[in-house]
Amino acid sequence: MTTTAETQRSYVLEASARELADHRAELRSTLDRRRRDAETASTSATDGHGETEHLAIAEQLDNDARLDAMTRAALADVEAALRRVELGTYGICVECGEQIPEERLELLPATPMCIRCQTRVEQA
């Protein structure tokens, strides 16, 4: 027999899982698009630009690399969360094993930890 609270929670978990799958698709297409843009940029960069333009392009590539790293990190979080969905451990804190509150999962579907553990890890 399931209680109303459990039913409510399973709805939230399902909704979060769907959101994670959407987010993963989005992050993957962002990375793909950026890879294609980077290829175009590096081809045109060798095509008779002045020194200043070279610097501007190098700076742009640097920014892209940072953005890329951020997108990859976000994608890794989302993929790890989806793996927990498959394993049936999604919504459970990887640190302490307590249930992560629904409000937190709705806000941060990819989070692996409850607020208490997250705070502890960030302060460590």
Ligand SMILES: [Zn+2]
């Ligand atoms: Zn925890």
